[in-house]
Amino acid sequence: MLDQQKEIFREEAAELLSDLEDSLLELEESPEDMDLVAKVFRSMHTIKGSGAMFGFDDIAAFTHEVETVYDLVRNGEVPVTKELVSKSLAARDHISSLLSGEDIDEARGEELVTAFQQMVPGQQPAAPVETAPEDLGYGLFDDAPVEPPAPVAEAPSANADATYRISLKLDRHIINTGTRPDGLLRELAELGPHQMVAHTGDIPSLDQLAPEECYLHWDIILTTDQGLNAIKDVFIFVEDDIELKIDVIDDGEDPDADVDYMRIGEILLARGDITQQELDEILGQNKPIGQKLIDSNVVPQEKIESALKEQEMVRAARTQRKAQETATSVRVPAERLDYLVDMVGELVTVQARLSQAAGMREDSELVAIAEEVERLTAELRDNSLSMRMLPIGTTFSKFKRLVRDLSNELGKDIELKTSGAETELDKTVIEKLNDPMVHLIRNSLDHGIEAPDVRAAAGKQATGTVLLTAAHSGDSVEITIQDDGKGLDRDAIFEKGVEKGLISADAKLSDTEIYNLIFAPGFSTAKVVSNVSGRGVGMDVVKRSIDSLRGSISIDSQQGVGSTISIRIPLTLAIVESLLVSVDNESYALPLSIVEECVELTRQDIANAHGRHLVNVRDQIVPYIPLRQEFEAISEPPDVEQVVITNLNGNRVGFVVDQVVGQHQSVIKTLGRMCKDVKGLSGATILGDGTVALILDVNHLAKKVEQEAA
Amino acid sequence: MLNIQQDVEQDRLLLKLEGDATIETASQLHQALLEGLQNYKDVQIDCSAIESIDLYALQMLCSAHRSSVAWEKSFTYSGILSPAAVSAIATSGLKRDHGCSLCPDGVCCMWAVSCTSSS
Amino acid sequence: MSATILTVDDSKSIRQMVSFTLQQAGYTVIEAEDGQDALTKLTPAVKLVLSDLNMPNLDGIGLIKAIRANPATKFLPVVMLTTESQGDKKQEGRAAGATGWIVKPFNPDQLLGVVKKVLG
Numbered sequence: 001m002l003d004q005q006k007e008i009f010r011e012e013a014a015e016l017l018s019d020l021e022d023s024l025l026e027l028e029e030s031p032e033d034m035d036l037v038a039k040v041f042r043s044m045h046t047i048k049g050s051g052a053m054f055g056f057d058d059i060a061a062f063t064h065e066v067e068t069v070y071d072l073v074r075n076g077e078v079p080v081t082k083e084l085v086s087k088s089l090a091a092r093d094h095i096s097s098l099l100s101g102e103d104i105d106e107a108r109g110e111e112l113v114t115a116f117q118q119m120v121p122g123q124q125p126a127a128p129v130e131t132a133p134e135d136l137g138y139g140l141f142d143d144a145p146v147e148p149p150a151p152v153a154e155a156p157s158a159n160a161d162a163t164y165r166i167s168l169k170l171d172r173h174i175i176n177t178g179t180r181p182d183g184l185l186r187e188l189a190e191l192g193p194h195q196m197v198a199h200t201g202d203i204p205s206l207d208q209l210a211p212e213e214c215y216l217h218w219d220i221i222l223t224t225d226q227g228l229n230a231i232k233d234v235f236i237f238v239e240d241d242i243e244l245k246i247d248v249i250d251d252g253e254d255p256d257a258d259v260d261y262m263r264i265g266e267i268l269l270a271r272g273d274i275t276q277q278e279l280d281e282i283l284g285q286n287k288p289i290g291q292k293l294i295d296s297n298v299v300p301q302e303k304i305e306s307a308l309k310e311q312e313m314v315r316a317a318r319t320q321r322k323a324q325e326t327a328t329s330v331r332v333p334a335e336r337l338d339y340l341v342d343m344v345g346e347l348v349t350v351q352a353r354l355s356q357a358a359g360m361r362e363d364s365e366l367v368a369i370a371e372e373v374e375r376l377t378a379e380l381r382d383n384s385l386s387m388r389m390l391p392i393g394t395t396f397s398k399f400k401r402l403v404r405d406l407s408n409e410l411g412k413d414i415e416l417k418t419s420g421a422e423t424e425l426d427k428t429v430i431e432k433l434n435d436p437m438v439h440l441i442r443n444s445l446d447h448g449i450e451a452p453d454v455r456a457a458a459g460k461q462a463t464g465t466v467l468l469t470a471a472h473s474g475d476s477v478e479i480t481i482q483d484d485g486k487g488l489d490r491d492a493i494f495e496k497g498v499e500k501g502l503i504s505a506d507a508k509l510s511d512t513e514i515y516n517l518i519f520a521p522g523f524s525t526a527k528v529v530s531n532v533s534g535r536g537v538g539m540d541v542v543k544r545s546i547d548s549l550r551g552s553i554s555i556d557s558q559q560g561v562g563s564t565i566s567i568r569i570p571l572t573l574a575i576v577e578s579l580l581v582s583v584d585n586e587s588y589a590l591p592l593s594i595v596e597e598c599v600e601l602t603r604q605d606i607a608n609a610h611g612r613h614l615v616n617v618r619d620q621i622v623p624y625i626p627l628r629q630e631f632e633a634i635s636e637p638p639d640v641e642q643v644v645i646t647n648l649n650g651n652r653v654g655f656v657v658d659q660v661v662g663q664h665q666s667v668i669k670t671l672g673r674m675c676k677d678v679k680g681l682s683g684a685t686i687l688g689d690g691t692v693a694l695i696l697d698v699n700h701l702a703k704k705v706e707q708e709a710a
Numbered sequence: 711m712l713n714i715q716q717d718v719e720q721d722r723l724l725l726k727l728e729g730d731a732t733i734e735t736a737s738q739l740h741q742a743l744l745e746g747l748q749n750y751k752d753v754q755i756d757c758s759a760i761e762s763i764d765l766y767a768l769q770m771l772c773s774a775h776r777s778s779v780a781w782e783k784s785f786t787y788s789g790i791l792s793p794a795a796v797s798a799i800a801t802s803g804l805k806r807d808h809g810c811s812l813c814p815d816g817v818c819c820m821w822a823v824s825c826t827s828s829s
Numbered sequence: 830m831s832a833t834i835l836t837v838d839d840s841k842s843i844r845q846m847v848s849f850t851l852q853q854a855g856y857t858v859i860e861a862e863d864g865q866d867a868l869t870k871l872t873p874a875v876k877l878v879l880s881d882l883n884m885p886n887l888d889g890i891g892l893i894k895a896i897r898a899n900p901a902t903k904f905l906p907v908v909m910l911t912t913e914s915q916g917d918k919k920q921e922g923r924a925a926g927a928t929g930w931i932v933k934p935f936n937p938d939q940l941l942g943v944v945k946k947v948l949g
Contacts, residue, residue, distance in 0.1 A: 005842060005845060005846055005849070008841060008842045008845055009842035012840060012841050012842050039885075041883070042839070042883050042884070042885065045883045045912065046839060046840045046843075046883070048912060049840065049843065049881075049910075049912050049933040049934070050840045050842045050843050052912075052933060052934035053842070053843060053846060053933055053934040053935070054842060054846070060934070175733055175766075175904055176897070176903075176926055177923070177926050177927060177928050178904055178905055178906035178907055178926065178927075178928035178947075179906070179928050179929075179947075180733070180764065180904075180906075180949070181764075181765050182764045182765055182798075182801075182802065182949075183946075183947070183948075183949040185765075185801060185802060185803070186801065186949055187946065187949070189801060196801075196802070196803030197803050198802055198803035198804045200769070200772050200804070203769050203772050203773045203776065204773060205773060205776060205777040205780060206740075206743055206744050206747060206770070206773045206774050206776075206777040207744060207748075207777070209740065209769075209770065209773045211736035211737050211739065211740035211766060211770060212733060212736055212737070212766065214765060214766070214769070215769050215773075216765060216769055216802075218803050220803070236929075237928060237929035237930065237946075237947075240923075302806070305806060733904050734904060
């Protein structure tokens, strides 16, 4: 509610209270004056009604008690006494203090409530204050308990497309309350696809007709996903003025329901338009049933028409559902998909060989075929990879439970919010992400979010929030875990780092570098070891898991405000577009997604840099790593080398190679147990000619440059 | 607002309805229809200029048609129905594939799609 | 063209709240302080009346009866604003020809829901 409107209410209520005081004093003088009683009642009534509207629930509840008594006074059931007037004046003062929010004497308020409750004859003091109005907030003439238009079948849940048979007869004089039957039909029609048949049988001849009475009644077949109550709500104002019968004729949930539905005879029988005997007699004749029924004159034409429409609607709804059911999905074991992706990987490799061989033969026909195979292979690859993509939301929901249970255990009030649950990632990546994510969330809950009293003291909301987001970003997915807890303690981490011998006491480190210390093995800053986390193992394990997914992890924090951990993971582990380069006659691959450009590096350029590994790219200085040096090449470098400029988390880093070979779809193979810890390499791939190219771990290599620069 | 224009040609009365044939104007329409059918052998109704029409007016047309059959008179449409009238007939559930059981053989129902008013 | 709605309430704050909500939704709103005031402001443009029940001079029931008695307004929808304690008043209102009912306190969505329902 707008503050401005609240203010208007305050002013108005103050006026009313001042009038009320005058009225009450007058009433004391002339207790028989019913006009004064009515005035007092009205004042109370307005204060109560408006109070509730503008959020002054305490005023509304309190005034309700006084109003109740004055309603009885108004009806002559309770006399005006000196005591009533003085209690009323006290009540007026209490309302006034509730209104200003100052000097509220709650005990006095309760005393007054009890006093007024006792004035109601036959009422126990503990009479409950009336509760909120019915769900809709707007009401119906609910004091006349007429037989509710009970549904025959069990009410289907909302959301399923159920089909209803609605029989509606309005009170002839319905217009006398200003209700337009057309509006009711329109509202009903808006609920979903429908067939409506108006029965005209009751319309009298023109000289007998009263033009302002409604003679029509209807059979309506309606398919809607809004549920039975939505239908009833259409008639909420006119419940007492209509005959309404709602039958569920198709609950929308049984996909095996016979599309044929009922025969016309059966529908009429179910509706009570015909008896079994009449039906049997007619069925004996050898004609189409519809015709027989019409000929027999047992059932009026329009009832048959209505029944036909019912048949049509239900058949349509069921046919549609059948079609949907068959089109949705096929379940396939995950291993089969994994196998498919492996096979596609092999195929990509073979296809590369085919292209290379075809290119060497200079046979245009073969080249054409090879190109065709290349195109198909790419499509097949994309398709089979997308089959393994799953929305990350499946893991998110598991975390909801985790947060709930852990926050109970820790005695903290923590809410998990998520966004981007629909972001798709390779199934195997999602599986491998689970453990590190659990660990990070536990950390946020345990070390990040403070206990409720600490939060309150810091002026924060008692409920802590952990926000989990996922979003696509290029060929990778960025996942963040953000908490509004106390943030990382920079100094504590620094001290701990010194203590553990990770850094020297006089080291000058940036915030990011300090925060990154928590990823070092055996690092933990929590003073109390809880059974949630804090055993000192973990963050380094998390880091390793993310590394094994070819991902990166970074942390950002602000003391007192919270921490954000960001994880970047490539979409898929199986195949990566890469740039093939050669160094010292060996092939290497770099992920194409990080490559920005390639520039030449001449001997002159090297000489100009005076021994430092820097290259000038269009007036920008970019550090580079000479891979020849890195891999201890012995052969002579070519006169002009190439620098592959990459973008690593915003920093440009060059890699000097002998030659840039070209683009390659690399099916990633692991290096095997013996070589898996080799720094600077993340895997291998097989080239078209059957040779092996090593995939560079650019992040690791780039760190060297950073360290050298420092 | 409903304007009912009356044109007489021998035994035939043409009632042209213009504007809103709704509950507010129901009595006016009733009177015109009743007087027309009482005084003329053939009453034609032109609904081409109707801007809105509700159930009360529609049921009156139905009643007029039925009465005309009973009184051995003729009650038919003249000209086309306005779009508002066409949609009102459909949304009120009056539209029929066949005439109603109260329509005698050979006489077209006001609501049937299969026959026109040209009889 | 948006419909015109007449809101009748002796409480200025309620009138303003109703006006504000309806105007935001694109309706034209006329305000009246009580039943008598409402009758003078009842033009043919008014398509719906939202009226409180307890008002000085002419109360809600009286207003409904007057509206129904006038041939020009006898089919005009009238929705009553009431508090939950007025069960008997509801019946009285219904007998007098009220179209519908909205229980105070209500929120803007509920109000618009009722208005949309009655005006179509």
